[in-house]
Amino acid sequence: MADRSLRGIRLGAQSLQSEEGVVFMERRETTYTCDACGHVTNLMFAADAEPPQTWECRACSAEARLNVGGQAVALEATDEKAARTHWDMLLERRTRAELEELLEERLALLRSRRGAGEDPTRQKIGA
Incomplete structure (x- = not known):
C-alpha cells in the first residue's frame, strides 16, 4: 500500500513562480524615531512614494x-474635520x-x- 501513495506538494506552502526576470520597483529606506522612548523603526517605501509623517512604533506602540x-x-497641522457625532448633527x-x-x-x-394601564410596546388588535 505504501508503494502506491501519491506524492505532491503542500498547497500554499511553496510558490511555483520564480522571481526570474522580475524587475523590482526602486525603494528607499525611511527612518522613524519614537517620541516616547527613542526607538528607531526602519521601513522600506517605494522611491516615488511620500512617506507618512508619523508611524506607530513597533516596540511600544507610541x-x-x-x-x-x-x-x-x-x-504639520492637518485640515481634517473632526468627526461629527449624532448629537452634533441634532444640535x-x-x-x-426645543429638544x-x-x-x-x-x-x-x-x-x-x-397611568391608564396601557402597554406602549403592545399593539392593539383590530385597530
Missing part, C-alpha cells in the same frame, strides 16, 4: 516621527430648548399610557 536628514520633522437642526420640550412631551405621553 507615535514615531519621520526622520529626514537625521532630524525629526515638525508635524444643528434643533436648539437645546427639552420634545423630551417632556414624549415623557408625558409615556407616563399617561402607564
